[in-house]
Every structure is written in C-alpha cells, then in structure tokens.
Amino acid sequence: MFNRGKKRMLAVVLSTALSGAAQAKTDLTMYYPVAVGGSLTHVVDSIIADFEKQNPDIDVKAIYAGNYNDARVKALAALQSGQPAQLSVMFSIDVHELMDLDAIIPFDEVATSDEDKTWLNSFYPALMKNGQVKGKTWGIPFQRSTIVMYYNKDMFRAAGLDADHAPKNWDELVDMGKKLTKKDASGQVTQWGAMIPSTGYPYWMFGALTKQNSQVLMNQAGTETYFDKPAVIEALSFWKSLGSEHKIMPEGTIQWGTLRQNFLEQKTAIMWHSTGNLTAVKKSANFDFGVAMLPANKELGSPTGGGNFYLFKKSTPEERQAALKLVKFMTAPEQAAKWSIETGYMGVSPAAYNTDALQRYVKTFPPAAIARDQLEYATAELATHQAGRVRKLLDDAIQATLTNQKSAEDALKHAQQQAERVLKRFE
Numbered sequence: 008m009f010n011r012g013k014k015r016m017l018a019v020v021l022s023t024a025l026s027g028a029a030q031a032k033t034d035l036t037m038y039y040p041v042a043v044g045g046s047l048t049h050v051v052d053s054i055i056a057d058f059e060k061q062n063p064d065i066d067v068k069a070i071y072a073g074n075y076n077d078a079r080v081k082a083l084a085a086l087q088s089g090q091p092a093q094l095s096v097m098f099s100i101d102v103h104e105l106m107d108l109d110a111i112i113p114f115d116e117v118a119t120s121d122e123d124k125t126w127l128n129s130f131y132p133a134l135m136k137n138g139q140v141k142g143k144t145w146g147i148p149f150q151r152s153t154i155v156m157y158y159n160k161d162m163f164r165a166a167g168l169d170a171d172h173a174p175k176n177w178d179e180l181v182d183m184g185k186k187l188t189k190k191d192a193s194g195q196v197t198q199w200g201a202m203i204p205s206t207g208y209p210y211w212m213f214g215a216l217t218k219q220n221s222q223v224l225m226n227q228a229g230t231e232t233y234f235d236k237p238a239v240i241e242a243l244s245f246w247k248s249l250g251s252e253h254k255i256m257p258e259g260t261i262q263w264g265t266l267r268q269n270f271l272e273q274k275t276a277i278m279w280h281s282t283g284n285l286t287a288v289k290k291s292a293n294f295d296f297g298v299a300m301l302p303a304n305k306e307l308g309s310p311t312g313g314g315n316f317y318l319f320k321k322s323t324p325e326e327r328q329a330a331l332k333l334v335k336f337m338t339a340p341e342q343a344a345k346w347s348i349e350t351g352y353m354g355v356s357p358a359a360y361n362t363d364a365l366q367r368y369v370k371t372f373p374p375a376a377i378a379r380d381q382l383e384y385a386t387a388e389l390a391t392h393q394a395g396r397v398r399k400l401l402d403d404a405i406q407a408t409l410t411n412q413k414s415a416e417d418a419l420k421h422a423q424q425q426a427e428r429v430l431k432r433f434e
Contacts, residue, residue, distance in 0.1 A: 099137035146315030173299035184255030200255035207263025218308030282378035285351025298374035
C-alpha cells in the first residue's frame with residue numbers, strides 16, 4: 008500500500024511538473040515573405056529548427072505569406088482577428104505605415120541590456136536607414152539586398168568585349184549594350200543588351216537610377232518626396248531612352264517575375280536584379296556570368312532593399328523577450344553567413360563577413376561580396392507615410408513614361424503633386 012501510494016504521489020508530482028513546464032513554453036508566430044527566387048523556406052525552417060534545439064522553451068511557427076505585400080496584409084489581418092503574430096519579416100519600407108497603425112514597438116523597448124544595445128549597433132549603417140525613425144530602431148535587417156548587375160561573360164567575349172569589365176557608367180552601358188544586342192536576318196532582336204525590370208518593384212530600380220544621378224527620392228522622415236526634381240526627371244528619361252532611342256532594351260515594360268529566366272535563357276546579356284537571386288543564378292546558369300555594381304552617372308548608387316524584422320505591439324512581455332531572442336539568433340554572424348551563402352542575400356553585419364564560412368565562400372565565389380561592397384554607395388529605399396499609395400504614384404509615372412503615355416517630366420510632376428496631397432497631413 009505504501010509503495011502504491013508513494014508511486015501515485017510521485018506520478019502527481021511529475022504530472023504537475025510537466026504541466027508547469029508545458030505552460031511555461033512560449034509560442035511565437037512569425038509571418039515571412041518569400042519574394043524572390045530560391046528555396047528560402049527550407050533555409051528559414053533550418054535556422055528555426057536550430058533555434059528551437061537551443062531554446063526548447065520556445066516554439067516558433069513560421070507562416071510563409073507570399074510576397075512582401077502579402078506578408079504585410081496577412082500579418083495585419085491577424086492582428087485585427089485577435090490571433091496576432093508576435094513578429095514578422097516585412098518590407099523595410101513599411102516602417103512608417105506600421106508606426107502610423109500603432110502595430111509595432113521599437114526594439115529599444117525590449118533590447119535594454121548592454122549586450123542588447125551592442126547588438127543593435129552591430130549592423131551595417133546603410134541597412135539601418137529604413138529601420139530607424141526619430142532616434143529609435145523599429146526594424147532589424149535580415150532578408151536584405153541591393154540591386155546588382157548580372158552579366159553574361161560568354162556574350163561579352165562573343166561581342167569582343169572584356170568579360171571582366173562590366174559597364175561602369177551610363178555611357179558604357181549604352182555603348183556595350185549596342186554591341187551586345189543582336190538581330191536576325193529579318194531584323195528581329197534575338198539577344199538584348201540589357202534589361203531593367205519595370206514591373207513588381209519599378210520604384211526600387213528607379214531609386215538606383217536617381218541615386219546614380221545624385222538625387223534621393225524622399226526625406227528620412229518620410230514626409231516629403233522629390234519626384235519632380237530635374238535629376239529625377241533626367242534619370243527616368245535615360246531609362247526610357249535605353250529602349251526607345253538606343254534600342255538595347257525592349258520598349259515598354261519588362262516583367263520582374265520572368266527576368267531571371269530571360270537571363271538564364273540568354274535572352275539578355277545584362278540584367279539588373281536583386282542580389283537575392285544570386286544563389287539561384289549560380290545554381291542554374293549554364294554559362295559564365297559575372298556580377299558587378301550598378302553603373303554610375305554622377306556617382307555610384309543603389310537603394311537597399313528587402314525585409315526587416317518587426318515586433319508587434321499585441322504581445323506579452325514574455326513573447327517579446329522570446330521574439331527578441333529569435334531575432335538575435337537569426338541575425339547572429341553564423342546564421343547570417345549561412346543565410347547569405349544559401350540565398351544570395353547579404354550578411355547584415357560586418358561580423359557575418361568575418362566568419363570562416365562566409366570568408367571561404369567569398370574567396371571561392373567573389374560575386375557574393377558585390378552587394379556588401381555596394382553598401383558604401385547605397386541609399387535608403389523609398390519609404391514614406393502612406394507608403395503603398397505613394398509608391399503606386401511613382402510606379403504609375405514610371406510605367407506611363409516607359410509605355411509612351413506621358414513624358415517623364417509630365418508623369419513625374421503629376422506624381423509629385425499627388426504625393427504632396429497624400430503626405431500633407433504628415434508634415
């Protein structure tokens with residue numbers, strides 16, 4: 008009897024302990040976009056699995072939500088439904104909108120220890136421009152990129168060009184593009200010199216051209232845009248001229264989603280695209296290719312791009328600490344290096360490039376360092392209050408110009424007038 012009673016008591020104690028352990032577990036839901044090519048989901052899943060092994064008291068559910076816009080819409084819908092997520096990777100340029108909705112909290116409120124503050128200062132400054140507002144850090148970089156120039160070295164050689172010399176400025180882009188453009192006997196183009204995508208994220212590509220022309224598109228506070236500045240108009244006129252005047256690029260619009268395949272099928276010798284495509288191109292190209300910084304006009308330049316981690320306001324103190332622990336793990340040098348190697352996105356801190364893994368990778372595959380090196384010349388991506396509306400105004404102006412519906416000047420002046428109306432209440 009005594010033994011049976013003792014066993015029952017022990018069972019009750021164990022059951023209570025196990026129940027308490029289960030209750031102590033913190034569940035996190037994270038929305039994650041898969042916006043560019045490559046097998047990103049299995050990489051994220053692998054990093055999360057490693058995190059959970061080290062943190063058995065935290066369970067992470069990653070919801071893959073399509074592109075960046077899909078991720079934002081679904082995450083915000085979850086917040087309204089009463090089943091909110093605790094964190095998400097969303098566009099770095101969503102920061103003003105998320106603040107206006109009172110949906111997120113700054114990392115400074117959770118990352119309060121000396122170690123946390125050191126971590127907050129460990130990222131490349133150019134990547135923080137879209138995440139810091141009014142002296143606080145609202146977004147932490149993870150799935151980050153710049154636009155880089157991919158080029159087919161075999162086509163360069165066939166055209167009598169130096170395969171190790173990509174266009175370094177706008178004039179060289181035009182001159183080399185003409186030599187790289189081929190036509191058949193009937194005059195139909197069989198190989199284009201260059202392609203710059205003008206759907207999907209046209210404002211992003213355009214931000215590169217304006218930076219190369221020494222002009223940014225907005226102020227840091229996200230309350231002003233500069234769409235009608237002479238240098239902006241000149242940049243859009245140049246973009247249009249590549250197809251309409253110089254004939255090195257198809258006229259009209261070029262699809263973001265199919266451009267990588269066009270490059271892999273050797274329909275174009277040069278493409279401008281996210282560094283997030285680097286690993287996919289490396290795995291799929293059956294020709295010799297190179298990667299270079301974008302060409303300069305008055306200066307070199309590309310906007311940064313991609314996603315930041317955000318912490319949602321509707322969360323408990325325990326959930327916030329668990330979410331911070333996850334973000335710190337995923338942005339740690341070793342994880343950032345793994346992420347960069349397997350996807351093509353950049354390591355988000357200098358420490359990531361000091362890891363043995365990324366140093367070895369860059370040594371064997373130098374293109375992996377191009378996006379990082381270009382950060383020296385990078386600017387923030389277009390980010391304003393009412394970001395979706397403002398971006399659409401600029402996108403529409405770009406496409407109206409490229410499709411010959413309006414002149415660059417008329418389209419951009421109209422976009423600026425409309426943007427000023429949208430942003431007036433935020434001045």
